[in-house]
Amino acid sequence: MRMAPYPAQPIKGRARYRVMMDIRKLDAQNWLTIDKNYMDEHRVRGRLLFEKKKQVLQCLPESLEACQETLEEVAHFLCERFANSFEKFRHRNDSWIQNHLTGEKFTLDGQDPQNALEIAVRLTMEDLSILMTNEDGEYYLAASATLFPVGWTVEERIGWTISRLHNPVPLWHQQAANSVSKFLARLTPSSPMERSNYFIEVKRRDENLSDVLYRPSVLCEKELSDPSPSEILIRRERQTFRRLPRTGALVFGVKTYLTALDELPIQELQNLAKEMKSWPEYVSEYKGRDVWGAKVLQYCEKNGLYNQGG
Template structure:
């Protein structure tokens, strides 16, 4: 199956932080494509070797995580019946992944000891997080490891009461473990102009989201990889967007796109936030998107370019775009002759 089409780079001539949300394509809330097995191997490896960094769930978030899993299983079994199968025995459910041969039991009293959110991300290609409100009416990506020694302060207690969870296996420059108790605003502190231009809109958007009005949006980052990096190292990028590669080729410059989905769960009223990561190297971009990327690169103010790592990959990207444009122009001129 070909990957779900990523939103193209639009080529905005002025940098502005935008929510740019649209109605969710509900038939494709979760996606399965030809990269499923390769990414599944990486997901399994991360959950085996780096679980505390990629998965955190407070005990209080169990009901929301279980509802999220139920929604995931129902969707996958209906949308991809040749790949997933579920059966019910009393109050227990069994889901069978025909591609991997894995079976998970959930619900009831003797279900799987695996966290429901972990089961969900072992089935999907999307990272999933649960967003809940805290006592201050703010949405938190508030997560906690059992080994995390919470300080007994009013502020810390308020954070633990946010009751949320996250399974983010393919993060960019951060880990779940590092961002325990962070609000949506705190998560976006490093983003230039985020607070000035969209913070209030994001709060209103999340508050107004209903089970019947799921939404989605897209964004992208540019990262640099080393020539010898494998898929695991490119997808799991918890520290930085740019590896030690001062002279990257077009094949080493990666456009990392995220399709982000937002669904309000009907029973618990929480929000399940999904992120599907799509990787495209610079040399794989069509000419129109290359031109749009170059336009956006040039439009960024200096501080935005520094945040995005433009000094590392920007000159090479602009050089490649101009070279490809000239080659295309020469080819067209020859055809006209």
């Protein structure tokens, strides 16, 4: 497969740091994406589900119907959007999906929640989570297959509310919490939305793709103080939000993109340098700037971008 990845949102170069949802209408034709990295990432996903299933996949009992509906929606979408790669079959009361890219075949009916969600993320390139409301009306993580996490694992945080999940994020409660609650409550099956986020990740020279994508602890270990531009990665997430029509639960999808610093377009390098200068000290510490910041600015200076960027 030679399909280029669905375009990641560029770094915008904001001059003032603020926690923002920056929500936009979902490109519904591209809710789920398939690209040239599918097979490499599929192998990583399979290995993680075999070796670290408890850490990456958890489902509370009440998520059963929502997980089953998510699998149905995923299968229907993939067979419609990528008909050459995915095909659905039905015989009497049984239905299944054939993944022509991998040769795998999965039954779609009568799965328990964990199996349903596992099948869904074996088919996709996206991580998928189910958000439901508790008795106080707060959304919480009722089920999740998060194979490519940043600083957490599903095993640790299953059942947590959205508010608690975001406790480590600087200024989130002050600047975004109310907006997020209102946004999630207003979401309807006919109004899916998306947003983007990015982190800076530093890889070791001996790390493979699985090590780079599965980051349950930190993105930037302190001892990696002199990374090369090719070892500094811009890690972007395309986050999608859909209300399931039957159960009313929310499906939160995350597609991860990796771009090495020395492959970043010049305009984005300029914008990255500009945004770095806008971060308060505690935000810089949270983002790991002390590990990679000097190298990024040196690289920008070398390319004549630092003064323009700030």
